[in-house]
Each structure stands twice: as structure tokens, then as C-alpha cells.
Amino acid sequence: MTLTQDRTLAATGLICAYAGLIGFTDNYVRVIAAEAGLWQFHATRTAMAMGLLAVVAVVLGWRLRPVRLGAVLARSALHGAAMVIYFGALAFLPVALVAAGLFTSPIFVLLISRFAFGHAIGPVRIAAVALGFCGVILVLGPEAFAGASFAAVLPILAGVLYAMGNIATREWCAEEAAQTLLAGFFLALGLIGLIGMAALWLWPLSVPEGAAGFLQRGAVWASGSFYFWTFVQAAGSLLGVGLMIRAYQITEASRASVLEYVILPASAIWSYVIWGQQLKPLEIAGMVLIVAAGSMIALRAKTAEVAAA
Template identity: 35%
Template sequence: MQTTKSGQAALLALAASAILSFIDNFVAAVSEEAGLWQFQLFRAAFALPLLIVAARLMGKSLKVVRFGRIAMRSIVVSIGLLIYFASLGALPVSQAGAGLFSSPLWVALLSVILFRQQIGRIMTFAVVLGFAGALMLLQPDVTNLTLLSVMPLAAGLFYGLGMMLTRHWCADESAMSLAIGIFLTIGIVSLVMLFWVTAHPGSTFMSAPWAMPTTRFLWLTLLQAVGAVFAVTLIAQAYRIGNPTMVSVFEYSFLIFASIWAFVLWGATTDALAWVGIIVIVASGILMAQSEKRTSDAATSL
């Protein structure tokens, strides 16, 4: 029975990664229709009712245990995701995703800095390996570093910090409450920022003012919202029935799916160094997951 549940959890995690990487490939198309803040505002407006309905149908509680803590967690994770989506306006999904999936590396480093935890040699090696893989995939021009060069890694930093807050502050909160908190926060921030950029317009994805929504924009945004809700539901179920360590490893398939979808949808190819980077990041994730599992098992046996 446990083997069957593990297999189901793995398939759910793979499906969630495939859906997320698919819909994220269309953010560049969204950027041709409207700016980041308008996109995120409409995305949140579409997603929130869907999440509430999904929670009711699945019998999931939406009760918030500690409002202040879930609010802080929502703000931190939302910053990471907004930076990630801003990156998608100019970078391929696999490159922006490499930064977001550097979050376990930041979690390990923050655990040492903030909580004085000892991470061991294997975890240290995995952190270095994962960072090297992220650089292989991002391939920054060290002679001409720009804000865009470091944005994906900044997304990973905030997302990783958010995952730490999830573990230490929000362990008693339901997965649906956490998801709703993020979409609600993103919606509020996007509304405020949309007013700002409309009053002070620019020409980039992040600074584009309000534009009359086109049919294409609405359909692309609805696709994003529906896909995100499906993916959140699938990954929540995967973590519910499967081993969290194993599920987290399968989430790294996002980077592989992102490259595959980019080729299928747009004919965009991924070079050899980037593929090596993907393999290195996945290997790093497996090492970190196994190291964390051994640490957890050792603590349980005491």
C-alpha cells in the first residue's frame, strides 16, 4: 500500500511540474499584452474563487491558525514569486526556474545563519553543487552583470525564506489556506503597484501601465490561474500521501519539463551546458533530500 501511495505521489508531483512549466511558458506572451502587475492582479482574481471552490469540494479547511505568521509568510513567498514572474518576461522558463529552484540552497544557508544549524559535509557539497548547476543554467555574463542577471537567484532567496517560515511558523496551517494567502497578497500588492505604474508609466514588463485587457490577455491569464490552481492542488495531495523528501525531488522535474515545453511550443532549444546544469541541480536536490531524510530519521530514533 505504501509503495502504491509513493508511486501516486510521484506521479502527482510530476503532473504538477508539467502543468506549471507549461503555463509559465506563456508569460512572455502575456508580456506582449499587458504589464506584470495587471497580469498578476487578474491572475489572482481568477485563481482565488477557484481555490475556494476546490477547497470546499475536497473538504479542506480554510481556517487560519495564526494570521500574523501566515501574513508574513505570504508576503515573503509573494516577493519571490513576483520576482520570478518578472524574470519570465525576459528569460526562458528554465533559466528563471533555475533561480527559483535555488531555494533549497538558500534554505540550507539560512539554516546555518539564522538557526545555527549544522548541515554536514554532504549537505554542504549539495549546496555548492546546486549553485554551480544554477550558474550553468543561468549562464550570467560576469563582465556585464545586470539586475536581470541576479533576479532569478533573488526569487530563490525569498522563496526559500518563505519555505523556512512555512516549516517553522505555519506547520499547522492547511495547504489551501497557505495558497490563498499567497494569491491574496499578490493581488493586493499588484493592485497597489498597478496604480503606481499607471501614474508613473515605463516601457518594461515591470513598469507597464494599465492597458485595456484584450481577449488574448484574458485567455492567457485564465490559463495561468487554472493551471496554477490545478498544480497547487496536485502538489498538496502529493505531499499529503507521499514522503515529503521524495516528493520534493520530483518537483525538480519542472526544469526538465520547462525545456521540453519551450522546444515543443516555440522551437527553443536548450544548449549542452544548460542541460548539464539541469542534471547537476536535480542531483543536488536528491543529495539534499537524502541528507535531510537521514538527519530526520536520526532525530526520530533518539
């Protein structure tokens, strides 16, 4: 067995661990949503995550200060907004469906690159976009297109913003350390959370009971359960991203990006194990198409790199 094979296998294990971890923790957002609000969740999680990150940075000697502050702020705002929408949707939709919407981001990266930056799109990538769009239609179902549920289209909006953040990572933040971008990401979420809490304190809304009030709920006196699962989220996010970063360090990015889509079935498996939540056949078929579209884009990018070498 060659060293490259060993490193690829190791990366596969790291990404599978990442997917299993994030799929598990995100399934408990509904527990948090039943008691507290989206904004308090993000503010609290950021405080916990930054505390943990600061300890790790001191121990490992990490440098968190950005090279280009403006670029990091812009990228953090895009990814932060995407994650706020993502977690908001988790209160209303199954984790696997929300993840499927977020993972349309490679498709939007392709479209934005073409129409905003003028990059050429070949027939393979055009086919991938078409395939992914069909997958989105199957996953979301007719209710999103009939206007019956605004929540049903939120994961796609998260995917668009996440794609913009990914483009910003390549265009503006190539010199930044991964831990710097991670810190900026959490700080953006925390700031958005504080702004949301302040706005709802000044202009309170009528709040439905339970998870239905996740978006409208301001600050509350939360129980130990809220703080426990929020800490699990903070620790799980830091560890999961750390595993993903390490995977990208020890194997080719094209392989790692394809493997990353394992989070879709991982989320579905955890939803079934924890909540007994099953997907419909059309939703499963849609997720398969989304995974296929993202894989085509990643593999095509690798082929282009090899040809140019």
C-alpha cells in the same frame, strides 16, 4: 506490489502531472507579457484564482481562515515577492532557466538555517551547496557575473525569497491548512499587483513595446487573449498546487521533494515543443548539478530522520 510502492508510484504520477502543467502554463507568460503588465497580470490572476478557490472551498468544506494571521501574512509576502520576481523574469529568460534559479531555494534554505538559526551543516550538505552553486554559475552564464543583464540574476533572488518563505512555513505556519496558505499566497500577489498598478498610474514610465515592457507597463485595456491565458494560469496554478499537496500526503516528503525537480526538464521540453527554444550544453549541465544538489539535501534529511527514529 506493496501499498507503499503503490502510493509512491501514485505520487510520482501526480508530481509529473504538476510539472507538466506548470511547465506548460508558464511558457505562455511571454504571450501575456507582450500585451499587458506584470502588475495587471497578478491582480487579474488573483481575482480569478480566489474565485475558483472560493467555489472549491464551499464544495469541499474547506476552512480558509488562518490560525495565526501575522505568520500567514509574513509567509505570503515572502512567497508573493518571490513569484512576482519569477514571473517578471519569465518575460526575459527561458522558462527552464528561470525555474532553475527558483529551485536553488533548497540551497538557500540550508545557508539561512545555518547562519540565521545556528543549525549545524555536515560535509554532505556543504558538498551539496558547492555543487548547486556551480550549477547556478553554469545555468546563468558569464553575463550575470559581468553585469551585462540584471534580468539574469532575478531567478536567484526569487530563490532566496522562496527559501525564506519555506523556512517561515516550517517555523511559523505548521498549524495552517494548505488551502489557507494557498489563499494567502494569491492574495499577496494580488495586493502587490494592485500596488504596482497604482504606482505606475501615479508615476508612469516609458514602456517599450511587447514583452520588454512587462515590468514598466501599467493597466491597459487588454484583449480576450490576455484574459484567456491569465485564467489558464490561475486554474493551472490551483490545480498544480493541489496535485503537489496530494503527492506530499501519500508519500514521504523526502521522496516528493526529490521528484519535484522534474519541473526543470518539463519546462525545457515545453519550451522546445512550443517555441523551439533549445538549451546550451552548459545550461543543461548546470540544471543537472542543481537537481543533484537539491536531491543530496533532501536525501540527507531523510537519512537523519531515520537515524533519529
